[in-house]
Amino acid sequence: MVALYEQKSIADDEVLQNKKIRTESSYSKRSSDPKNKLARDAFDKENIMLTNENENKVLQAVKLASEQWKAAFNRGDSVGCAAQYEVDAVMNATPxxxxxxxxxxQGFWQQLIADGFSDVDYVEPKITVINEQSAVLTSGWKMNNASGVITNELWVLQSDGSAKLREDDFAAQ
Known part of the structure; x- marks a missing residue:
């Protein structure tokens, strides 16, 4: 299956717009001379590119961490699953x-694995980068004995550059 990942969102546009406003404001304090328009445009472009680079870093970290979670689940490793969550994460698993x-x-995943659940796969996952530190993954999911939907996996970049789940909301259907 080919997974589709998207990183653009309204929040992305707002981040870029806010960055541009801050950039224009700070730059205009230094110079309002129209001769400096080219330099000001280059300054704005550099800051937007940096933002896009950081957003790509978030996207790649989330993709990697999500794959690590699925691999841990599929090999029956509840400790590996739990390692993808922040220490104080909250998981809402309906029902x-x-x-x-x-x-x-970890206890939840351990019991689910012990009950014979395995072979999880995401169906049409979508990652929406919220800002330079976090992203939300939504997706359908299926496994050997169940299927459902992920409505909110909030992944947050950690100080080491990895992404961990802070919130995980999903439902079995």
Whole structure:
């Protein structure tokens, strides 16, 4: 299956617009001379490119972390699944309940794996980069004994550059 990942969103446009406003404002304080328009345009372009580069970094980190979570689940590794969550993450798993913290989340995955669930795959995943530090993944999902929908996987960049789940909302159907 070919996974489709998208990184553009309204939030992306707002980030870029806010960056442009800050850039124009800070640059215009230094010079309002129309001769400097070319330099000002180059300055704006450089800052937007930096933002796009950071957004790409978030996208790549989320893709990698999501693949690591799926690989851990598919090999029956609840510790590996839980390692993809922040320590204080919250998981809302409909109809199973809410699980707070990495330890409780690991317990959920451990029980699900023990019950014979495996072979998870995402169906038409979409990653929306929210800002230079976070992104949301939404997707359908299927496995050997169930299927459902992910409505909100909030991935956040960590200080080491990896992405971890802060929020995970999904439903079995």
């Amino acid at each position: 199973f309940g809410q699980f707070k913290g990495r330890e409780a989340i």
